[in-house]
Amino acid sequence: xxxxxxxxxxxxxxxxxxxxxxxxxxxxxxxxxxxxxxxxxxxxxxxxxxxxxxxxxxxxxxxxxxxxxxx
Amino acid sequence: xxxxxxxxxxxxxxxxxxxxxxxxxxxxxxxxxxxxxxxxxxxxxxxxxxxxxxxxxxxxxxxxxxxxxxxxxxxxxxxxxxxxxxxxxxxxxxxxxxxxxxxxxxxxxxxxxxxxxxxxxxxxxxxxxxxxxxxxxxxxxxxxxxxxxxxxxxxxxxxxxxxxxxxxxxxxxxxxxxxxxxxxxxxxxxxxxxxxxxxxxxxxxxxxxxxxxxxxxxxxxxxxxxxxxxxxxxxxxxxxxxxxxxxxxxxxxxxxxxxxxxxxxxxxxxxxxxxxxxxxxxxxxxxxxxxxxxxxxxxxxxxxxxxxxxxxxxxxxxxxxxxxxxxxxxxxxxxxxxxxxxxxxxxxxxxxxxxxxxxxxxxxxxxxxxxxxxxxxxxxxxxxxxxxxxxxxxxxxxxxxxxxxxxxxxxxxxxxxxxxxxxxxxxxxxxxxxxxxxxxxxxxxxxxxxxxxxxxxxxxxxxxxxxxxxxxxxxxxxxxxxxxxxxxxxxxxxxxxxxxxxxxxxxxxxxxxxxxxxxxxxxxxxxxxxxxxxxxxxxxxxxxxxxxxxxxxxxxxxxxxxxxxxxxxxxxxxxxxxxxxxxxxxxxxxxxxxxxxxxxxxxxxxxxxxxxxxxxxxxxxxxxxxxxxxxxxxxxxxxxxxxxxxxxxxxxxxxxxxxxxxxxxxxxxxxxxxxxxxxxxxxxxxxxxxxxxxxxxxxxxxxxxxxxxxxxxxxxxxxxxxxxxxxx
Numbered sequence: 111x112x113x114x115x116x117x118x119x120x121x122x123x124x125x126x127x128x129x130x131x132x133x134x135x136x137x138x139x140x141x142x143x144x145x146x147x148x149x150x151x152x153x154x155x156x157x158x159x160x161x162x163x164x165x166x167x168x169x170x171x172x173x174x175x176x177x178x179x180x181x
Numbered sequence: 182x183x184x185x186x187x188x189x190x191x192x193x194x195x196x197x198x199x200x201x202x203x204x205x206x207x208x209x210x211x212x213x214x215x216x217x218x219x220x221x222x223x224x225x226x227x228x229x230x231x232x233x234x235x236x237x238x239x240x241x242x243x244x245x246x247x248x249x250x251x252x253x254x255x256x257x258x259x260x261x262x263x264x265x266x267x268x269x270x271x272x273x274x275x276x277x278x279x280x281x282x283x284x285x286x287x288x289x290x291x292x293x294x295x296x297x298x299x300x301x302x303x304x305x306x307x308x309x310x311x312x313x314x315x316x317x318x319x320x321x322x323x324x325x326x327x328x329x330x331x332x333x334x335x336x337x338x339x340x341x342x343x344x345x346x347x348x349x350x351x352x353x354x355x356x357x358x359x360x361x362x363x364x365x366x367x368x369x370x371x372x373x374x375x376x377x378x379x380x381x382x383x384x385x386x387x388x389x390x391x392x393x394x395x396x397x398x399x400x401x402x403x404x405x406x407x408x409x410x411x412x413x414x415x416x417x418x419x420x421x422x423x424x425x426x427x428x429x430x431x432x433x434x435x436x437x438x439x440x441x442x443x444x445x446x447x448x449x450x451x452x453x454x455x456x457x458x459x460x461x462x463x464x465x466x467x468x469x470x471x472x473x474x475x476x477x478x479x480x481x482x483x484x485x486x487x488x489x490x491x492x493x494x495x496x497x498x499x500x501x502x503x504x505x506x507x508x509x510x511x512x513x514x515x516x517x518x519x520x521x522x523x524x525x526x527x528x529x530x531x532x533x534x535x536x537x538x539x540x541x542x543x544x545x546x547x548x549x550x551x552x553x554x555x556x557x558x559x560x561x562x563x564x565x566x567x568x569x570x571x572x573x574x575x576x577x578x579x580x581x582x583x584x585x586x587x588x589x590x591x592x593x594x595x596x597x598x599x600x601x602x603x604x605x606x607x608x609x610x611x612x613x614x615x616x617x618x619x620x621x622x623x624x625x626x627x628x629x630x631x632x633x634x635x636x637x638x639x640x641x642x643x644x645x646x647x648x649x650x651x652x653x654x655x656x657x658x659x660x661x662x663x664x665x666x667x668x669x670x671x672x673x674x675x676x677x678x679x680x681x682x683x684x685x686x687x688x689x690x691x692x693x694x695x696x697x698x699x700x701x702x703x704x705x706x707x708x709x710x711x712x713x714x715x716x717x718x719x720x721x722x723x724x725x726x727x728x729x730x731x732x733x734x735x736x737x738x739x740x741x742x743x744x745x746x747x748x749x750x751x752x753x754x755x756x757x758x759x760x761x762x763x764x765x766x767x768x769x770x771x772x773x774x775x776x777x778x779x780x781x782x783x784x785x786x787x788x789x790x791x792x793x794x795x796x797x798x799x800x801x802x803x804x805x806x807x808x809x810x811x812x813x814x815x816x817x818x819x820x821x822x823x824x825x826x827x828x829x830x831x832x833x834x835x836x837x838x839x840x841x842x843x844x845x846x847x848x849x850x851x852x853x854x855x856x857x858x859x860x861x862x863x864x865x866x867x868x869x870x871x872x873x874x875x876x877x878x879x880x881x882x883x884x885x886x887x888x889x890x891x892x893x894x895x896x897x898x899x900x901x902x903x904x905x906x907x908x909x
Contacts, residue, residue, distance in 0.1 A: 131435045132249070133675055136606075138441040139245035140677065141279035145445070151468070154477045158572045158582065158676060165308060166196075166276045167471075169569050171581050171676025 113159065113170070113178040116150045122180040124148055124163075129177050140168060148180070186234040187347045188263075189340075192256060192287060193271030194280055195242030196562075196681035198300045202271060202330035203239040204690050206340070223255075230340050238265065244279070246286040247437075248401055251603050261386065264293055266347040269339065271298045271328075274305035274312055275682075277456055281448045288321060288358050291387040294346045297325045298339055303332075304682075309459040317455045331687055359447045361440060364431050368424040369393055375420045379413035395421035396428065397437040467562075467682040474566055484570050487563070491554040491592075492650075495627070496643065499547035506546070510539040529718060532824060537714025538706055540823030540837060541816040544628040545702055549695055551624045555593045556694045560686035564589065568678060578661030581676035584614040588657065591621030595867040599874050607674035612875055613664055616884055619863040619871075620657035622650055625815035629858050632819055636838045637848040645852070653859045656891060705814060713817045717810060718824050720784035727781045733774040740766045772843070779803075779825060798857060798896040799850035799904075808857065814864050849903035853896040860892035 116122055124146050127134055141163045142148070151167060152160040159170040170178070193199040207226025224239040240259060241252035248254040260268060270287050272280040287295050299314060318325040324342050328335035360366065372392040380388070386402075394402040395418070403421075407414045428436040474480055514535045521527040558564045564586055572582030583605060591598035598618050605611045622630075630649055634642040665671075744763040779785055780802070787809075788802030795805040807821040819837075826840035841851075862885055863871070872881040 129675070131438055134438050135245075135247055135441050136249050137677065138438075138445070139247060139249075139279075139282055140679065141276065141282070143445045144442060146278075151471075152475065152477075156477055156573055158569060160471075160475065160569070160680060162468075164276050164278050165310075166273075166279065166682075167467075167680040169565070169572075169582070169676065169678045169680055171572065174675045174677055177675075 111180055113150070113161075113175045113180050114153070114172075116153060116180060118150055118153055121147055121149045125179045125181050127174075127178045141166060142168065184229070184232065184234045186236065187267065187344060188236045188238065188265040189267045189269060189343050189347070190238045190240050190259060190265040191269050191271060192240045192260070192283070193242060193300075194244055194273055194276075194283060196679060197242065197271045197273040197280065198330040199242055199271045200239060201687060201690065202298070202300065202328065202336070203237065204687070204693060205330060205333050206336055207237055231344055233344055235340065235344075243283065245283055246290070247397070247399070250606065254401065260287070260290060260293060267294050267296055267343045269296045269298050269343060271300050271330075274299045274302045275308055275310065277305075277310075277312065278445075278448055278452055281451065282444060284321070284323075285359050285444055285448060288323065289393065290390055291358075294349075295323050296339075296343055296346055297321075297323050298328045298335070299325055300328050300330050302327050303329050308465070311457045311459070313455045313457075317451070320451055320454060331684070359444050361443050364428065365396070365436065365440060365443070368396060368428055368436075372396065372417075372421055372424050376417055379417055380410060392421075393440070396425055397440065398425060398435075470683050471566070471680070474563070475569055480566070480570050484567060487558075491551070492647070494554060495547050495551045496631075496646075499544075499550050502546035503543050506543045510535065510543065514539070525722075528722060529715070532722070533714055533718025534711065536823040537718065537817075537820035538710055540819050541628060541710055542706055544631070544816075544819075545699065547627055547631070548624040548702060549698060551627070552593050552698045553691065553695060555590060556691050557686055558589070560684065560690060562681040562683050565678060565680050569680065572676065574658075578613070578617070578658055579665035579671075580610055580613060580661065581674065583676060583678050584610060587614055587618050588621050591618045591623060593624055595619050595621070595623050595863060596870045599867065599870045602874065605674070607671070609669045609671045610674050612880060613661060613669050615871055615874055616664060616880070616887070617657040617661045619867060619884065619888060620653045620660065620860060622653045622859045623815065625864070626818075626858055628816065628819045630855055632822070632837060632841070633851045633855050636841045637846075637851040645855075649855050649859055652856055652895065656860055656895070660887070660891070705816065709814050710816055710820060713810060713813055714820050714824065717784065717806075717817075717821050720787070721779050721782045721824060723783055724781075727778060729774065729777055733770055736770050737767055740770065784825070797900075798893060799847065799853045799900040800857070801846070801850075803844075804846075804850075804854055808854075808861070811858070812862055812865060814866070815858070818858065849900055852903060853900035856899050857892045857896040860888055860895060862889045862892075 111122075113122075124142055124144060126144055127137055127142075137143070146163060149162040150159065151162050153175075158172055159175045161168055161170060191199055191203055203224065203226070207228055226237050228235050228237065238259070240256040243253040243256045246253065246257045246260075248257060259265070268287060270280075270284050272284060274280075284295075284297065297317070299312060299317075302312065305312065314325040314327060317323075324346060326335055326339045326342050328339055330336075361369065369389060369392045372395060373388045376388045376391060386394075391402060391406070395406075403418055406417060410417065425436055428439070432439045474483060514531055517527075517530060517535070521530070558567065567589060568582035568585050570582070571585040575582050575585055578584075584602075586604075587598045587601040590601055595618060598621070599615050602611045602614045602618070605614060630646045631642075634645040634649075638645045740763065744759060744766075747759055780789075784806055785802060788806040791805040791809065792802045795801070795808070800808065803822070803825045806825065807818045810821045811818040822841070823837050826837055826844065862868075868881060868885060871884055872878065875881060
């Protein structure tokens with residue numbers, strides 16, 4: 111499933127991001143690595159995503175959220 | 182006895198409380214400079230503690246030692262090449278997992294002694310997280326100290342441990358670091374052996390670390406090896422490529438991604454041993470605040486309210502101290518006037534320096550309040566929310582929310598704002614943001630609006646200034662849109678950014694910020710503004726002997742004679758009013774004389790030469806000179822106006838306002854001038870920052886030319902439009 115399909119408040123497991131290795135390692139350094147659990151805090155049609163990963167919250171742009179595969 | 186010295190570097194994730202800790206350790210004994218070659222701010226402070234001179238360096242906050250942004254390169258290079266005695270890694274206890282990612286990379290470097298500061302442990306505890314520091318210390322073989330940066334706890338022990346560590350000659354333990362899977366370890370070992378063979382004893386780095394970085398295809402390390410190791414460097418890189426290819430075949434993925442995953446595997450293992458999370462979930466205050474502040478309906482209006490409140494405070498709260506400084510300056514110049522005999526020096530002091538520097542220095546309170554508000558936005562963590570809220574609007578320009586942070590900082594000063602674009606990953610986004618940030622009106626331009634709007638639109642000054650700012654923002658958006666679809670085409674770069682927890686801003690750090698700003702402002706007053714004022718006064722005071730178009734002396738005599746007859750014939754009651762009338766008539770003549778004198782000075786000649794360019798937008802030669810001088814620093818615009826409109830020995834507040842009203846400047850001309858000021862040519866400091874940050878003369882010249890053309894065009898439309906509508 112894509113991250114964009116997840117409703118507010120749901121917890122999911124981050125699987126991968128369909129992007130170049132630069133972005134993949136970048137996300138990993140910020141705590142988003144394959145297998146980590148995250149909670150969708152804000153998914154609304156107007157504006158970017160907010161997710162909670164281990165207590166820190168990350169803003170993810172719409173374009174980015176479309177590339178993230180979760181379970 | 183000579184004191185021993187140690188260099189201690191502070192490393193850590195952004196928002197790990199690193200800067201707070203640094204501020205608490207060093208206090209005001211800080212020196213802010215730049216890292217060599219780049220404009221990232223380098224902060225260091227020297228303190229004396231436990232018999233040592235400790236040089237503390239605040240490295241830029243980074244998530245990893247893989248160089249994504251300039252900050253990360255700076256941090257890594259410092260550790261690798263300057264070899265500080267001790268590196269303190271500040272670990273955010275409430276997000277141990279991510280903090281340990283950087284920590285394991287630091288350990289992997291194997292080139293310096295590392296100490297962990299488990300920071301914000303109180304916050305972690307309130308979230309039900311317990312960390313076994315002894316176990317962590319044992320597992321990674323690194324000393325660990327608990328600190329609470331904002332409460333100043335644990336800092337003494339931290340420094341003591343750092344000194345102990347720095348003085349111990351224990352070698353960095355080789356064990357207890359990330360072990361990769363067999364295939365990768367095999368490749369690392371092979372490459373490491375190869376490097377050992379070829380390095381000719383001049384290798385820069387720990388060979389295992391270099392092998393890992395080469396497998397990760399780290400461009401900077403590759404370049405450095407080629408530079409330093411020469412011919413055999415090529416062989417090393419070739420060997421690395423072979424190993425990389427082998428691993429890509431083996432894992433069907435890039436080695437760096439596999440290694441990242443394995444590092445996290447290692448970290449998760451450690452976390453299981455050292456961290457216990459109680460199920461009892463406390464309320465997360467930040468999350469609750471965010472429910473309101475980033476709410477899809479409420480968030481934006483609240484944000485607009487904050488911005489409005491910021492400017493409201495700047496103007497209304499600033500008005501009081503402004504009056505005090507103003508009366509102080511008046512007192513000063515009045516006493517100077519009384520003390521000094523009439524001479525050229527007195528003229529220079531009163532009409533040049535006091536009129537020039539004095540007219541700007543009264544705006545210090547406004548500027549400080551504005552910076553104070555921006556510092557509060559930054560320190561509380563609201564800045565990141567602003568980026569979130571503005572994301573949608575920024576998409577209109579083809580940028581994302583992160584680009585809004587430099588723009589918001591631009592309200593304070595464009596120089597740090599343009600430097601803040603460093604955090605943007607995409608080069609095109611950076612250039613685009615740099616090009617539009619100068620349209621955000623900086624605090625140095627504020628005095629110009631206050632003077633002009635206050636003089637010509639007294640009751641509606643606030644609305645007019647708001648409209649001016651709005652024109653700036655609108656120009657930024659439209660220009661951004663234009664550039665994105667022409668010069669800087671490209672897709673939106675990925676947007677990822679941390680939303681830090683809200684923090685109560687620390688008075689100390691706000692005060693340090695204020696202090697820095699005031700110092701910078703006063704330095705500017707004593708430096709460039711003072712020199713500029715002297716130059717402008719000199720140009721306006723010379724040549725001394727000019728031939729006037731009319732004989733002012735005889736005019737004055739005639740007036741005196743006229744009133745004398747009236748005076749003698751009039752009765753006692755009207756004498757006072759007659760005397761007043763006479764003085765007014767005389768001062769009118771004197772002002773006309775002074776005006777002609779300045780008009781015929783060198784300054785007047787320069788202004789007149791440029792007047793044809795500015796007259797279509799309603800600006801006379803004095804305004805032209807003021808705007809030209811504004812290239813040096815925007816504050817000088819007001820200084821110049823202060824000098825050019827200064828009236829002979831008239832010591833009273835609002836002198837400039839009165840002089841402006843008495844001149845032939847109209848309100849539409851004032852409006853046009855304000856619009857021109859917000860949009861035109863950035864100041865010298867900003868231009869040189871643009872040059873450094875874009876690394877391109879072409880973009881710098883483009884920015885200068887584009888902004889000035891736009892400024893002229895918009896000012897022209899506004900001036901001519903106002904005149905057509907019959908506004909003066």
